[in-house]
Amino acid sequence: MPEPEPSFFTRHQFLIYRLFSLSGLVPVGAFLIVHLVTNASVLAGPGTFQSRVDMIHSLGPLLVPIEWAFIFLPMLFHATVGFVIIAGGLPNVGSYPYVGNVRYTLQRATGMIAFAFIIWHVLQLHWMGAPLGGGKFDPHHASSSAAVALQPVGVAILYAIGILSAVFHFANGLWTLGITWGLWTSPGAMRRANWISVAVGILLGAAGLGALGGMRRLDIEQAKVIENRMDDVKRMLEGQAPASEPAVRVPAAAPARPVSAPVSSAGR
Amino acid sequence: MIQRADSGHDNLPTGQGAVPADTPRTIHVRVLRQDAPGEESYWERHAVPYEPNMNVISVLQRIAERARAEDGREVPPVAWDCSCLEEVCGSCTMLVNGRTRMACSALVDRLLEENPSEIELRPMSKFPVVRDLKVDRGRLFRALERVKAWVPVDGSYDHGPGPRISPEEQEEAYPLSECMSCGCCLEACPQYTRIEIVQREDESDVDFARRRAAAYDKAFLGAHAVSQAVLFNSHPTGRMIADERMTALTSAGGIQMCGNAQNCVAVCPKHIPLTRSIARAGRAATMWAIRKLFDR
Numbered sequence: 001m002p003e004p005e006p007s008f009f010t011r012h013q014f015l016i017y018r019l020f021s022l023s024g025l026v027p028v029g030a031f032l033i034v035h036l037v038t039n040a041s042v043l044a045g046p047g048t049f050q051s052r053v054d055m056i057h058s059l060g061p062l063l064v065p066i067e068w069a070f071i072f073l074p075m076l077f078h079a080t081v082g083f084v085i086i087a088g089g090l091p092n093v094g095s096y097p098y099v100g101n102v103r104y105t106l107q108r109a110t111g112m113i114a115f116a117f118i119i120w121h122v123l124q125l126h127w128m129g130a131p132l133g134g135g136k137f138d139p140h141h142a143s144s145s146a147a148v149a150l151q152p153v154g155v156a157i158l159y160a161i162g163i164l165s166a167v168f169h170f171a172n173g174l175w176t177l178g179i180t181w182g183l184w185t186s187p188g189a190m191r192r193a194n195w196i197s198v199a200v201g202i203l204l205g206a207a208g209l210g211a212l213g214g215m216r217r218l219d220i221e222q223a224k225v226i227e228n229r230m231d232d233v234k235r236m237l238e239g240q241a242p243a244s245e246p247a248v249r250v251p252a253a254a255p256a257r258p259v260s261a262p263v264s265s266a267g268r
Numbered sequence: 269m270i271q272r273a274d275s276g277h278d279n280l281p282t283g284q285g286a287v288p289a290d291t292p293r294t295i296h297v298r299v300l301r302q303d304a305p306g307e308e309s310y311w312e313r314h315a316v317p318y319e320p321n322m323n324v325i326s327v328l329q330r331i332a333e334r335a336r337a338e339d340g341r342e343v344p345p346v347a348w349d350c351s352c353l354e355e356v357c358g359s360c361t362m363l364v365n366g367r368t369r370m371a372c373s374a375l376v377d378r379l380l381e382e383n384p385s386e387i388e389l390r391p392m393s394k395f396p397v398v399r400d401l402k403v404d405r406g407r408l409f410r411a412l413e414r415v416k417a418w419v420p421v422d423g424s425y426d427h428g429p430g431p432r433i434s435p436e437e438q439e440e441a442y443p444l445s446e447c448m449s450c451g452c453c454l455e456a457c458p459q460y461t462r463i464e465i466v467q468r469e470d471e472s473d474v475d476f477a478r479r480r481a482a483a484y485d486k487a488f489l490g491a492h493a494v495s496q497a498v499l500f501n502s503h504p505t506g507r508m509i510a511d512e513r514m515t516a517l518t519s520a521g522g523i524q525m526c527g528n529a530q531n532c533v534a535v536c537p538k539h540i541p542l543t544r545s546i547a548r549a550g551r552a553a554t555m556w557a558i559r560k561l562f563d564r
Contacts, residue, residue, distance in 0.1 A: 006486065006520065010486060010520045011520070013519075013520045013521070013522070013524060013525075014518040014519070014520075014522055014523075014524045014553070014557070015557075017524035017525075018524065018554075018557070085527070088459070088461065088525075089458045089459050089461070089527055090458050090461050091458050092456070092458050092531075095366050095367060095456075096367070096456050096531045096534065096535065098529075098530070098531060098534045100528070100529055100530030100531065100534070101458070101529045101530070101531050101534075103528075103529075104458060104527055104528060104529035104530075105458075105529075107527075176527075176528040179528050179543070179546065179547045179550060180524075180526070180528070180550050181550055181551070181554050182547055182548065182549075182550040182551020182552070182553070182554050182555075183551075184547065185544050185547035185548050185550075185551060186541075186544055186547075187541065187543070187544065190543070190547075
């Protein structure tokens with residue numbers, strides 16, 4: 001009897017699973033680190049966070065393709081393969097409650113929580129979510145707009161769960177990635193490597209919760225004043241009139257250098 | 269909690285007073301039975317008189333002798349697999365109190381410490397049941413065929429003496445060679461899921477065997493086969509077909525299916541460093557994939 005031709009996924013399973021493993025580290029994991037550390041800069045004041053956001057948005061029209069190529073598509077790939085992997089397994093912590101098995105189960109649970117959280121988070125804050133009533137993040141008023149969105153206690157709790165899930169998933173995934181690719185092979189090496197994961201997890205978790213707490217504890221009005229002032233400076237550098245009703249008049253600084261290629265941040 | 273003086277090889281005839289008063293007179297056993305492949309399973313209670321130093325096999329022997337359930341009904345004796353009775357053949361794997369282990373080394377006194385009221389016996393859940401506690405572990409052996417878990421020395425001529433193996437290499441290899449194909453690592457693995465192919469009415473035995481092998485060949489190899497591939501790829505003669513083993517390890521159902529739950533190493537009755545084998549196979553697969561990509 002002729003066997004049906006194996007599917008593309010079956011034929012290239014090894015390659016797909018290895019790309020899945022790699023994508024969890026770069027670019028998805030690397031983005032998580034950059035994202036949480038950038039957001040934690042709000043702890044140094046709304047001005048610091050605003051200047052980080054401005055740096056990202058200085059990419060201008062390149063920002064959208066970069067977001068899709070290095071963040072959204074790799075994340076969707078990682079999530080799709082991840083769901084296939086989850087569907088193929090049968091967790092059994094009830095019968096075998098070993099630490100490794102608990103971590104195996106948590107890795108899958110946190111992956112699914114993080115996936116749901118990220119979809120919600122993107123729709124809530126990213127401009128793509130605007131048609132659905134989201135898109136609340138204003139890159140010109142980074143701290144204050146984020147602070148407003150994060151004010152409800154329920155939102156903050158869901159964010160804490162989502163952030164910690166993503167961080168656990170990344171830190172634990174770092175450890176299993178090392179086994180998968182054969183970086184650490186002996187039980188002793190695995191134990192030592194585990195400390196790297198624990199340290200990464202604690203540091204990133206602190207950064208993530210610090211960012212969340214920092215945003216929520218901001219004085220929103222004061223942050224707006226700072227952001228407006230920074231926005232006016234940016235507009236002046238681009239040769240435009242200040243948008244905000246000038247609450248604080250920026251003293252005319254040295255004549256602005258001519259901006260060769262005006263960077264449009266197109267209302268995002 | 270049953271506390272028993274560990275009396276070694278004393279025979280302890282009844283009435284000599286060496287058995288503490290709270291020693292159970294009767295052991296209650298709950299067995300998950302199944303009359304034939306594909307049929308419904310059902311629980312059956314058995315009671316056997318307590319004897320010192322029993323293991324699960326001797327309990328099953330008493331159950332077979334009585335061939336009566338606890339309620340007195342005459343029942344067919346419970347079927348099970350066993351051979352060596354000293355934890356080296358790997359044939360008596362079953363779920364004892366919910367955990368995969370060898371029935372021969374599952375001592376009743378220890379089990380009663382876990383749960384004094386009864387002992388629960390179930391067949392392995394990852395393999396098709398043949399009858400009662402007997403399962404068909406064909407997929408386990410099929411996986412060993414897939415990774416060519418042997419040293420290829422067959423031929424029509426004398427290969428001469430084999431290469432020397434250093435004591436250090438021997439020490440690395442010996443623990444891996446202790447694998448007895450019991451399947452505990454597979455039973456406890458959350459990534460190793462049950463495959464049961466049922467023969468169709470109009471299907472010949474040959475067609476059925478081919479269809480079953482094809483289903484097994486796409487599914488996860490399991491920790492035992494990965495470890496055997498590592499063992500034979502570390503052997504100087506076995507290494508001659510290393511590429512064929514790497515092909516098997518990186519094919520569908522290969523090393524990539526491991527989810528790093530590490531239950532295999534936790535339940536292995538021979539304490540084989542299975543996760544080290546898996547990580548080594550992972551490293552070898554990384555190197556092999558790079559070689560395949562850039563050296564051709």
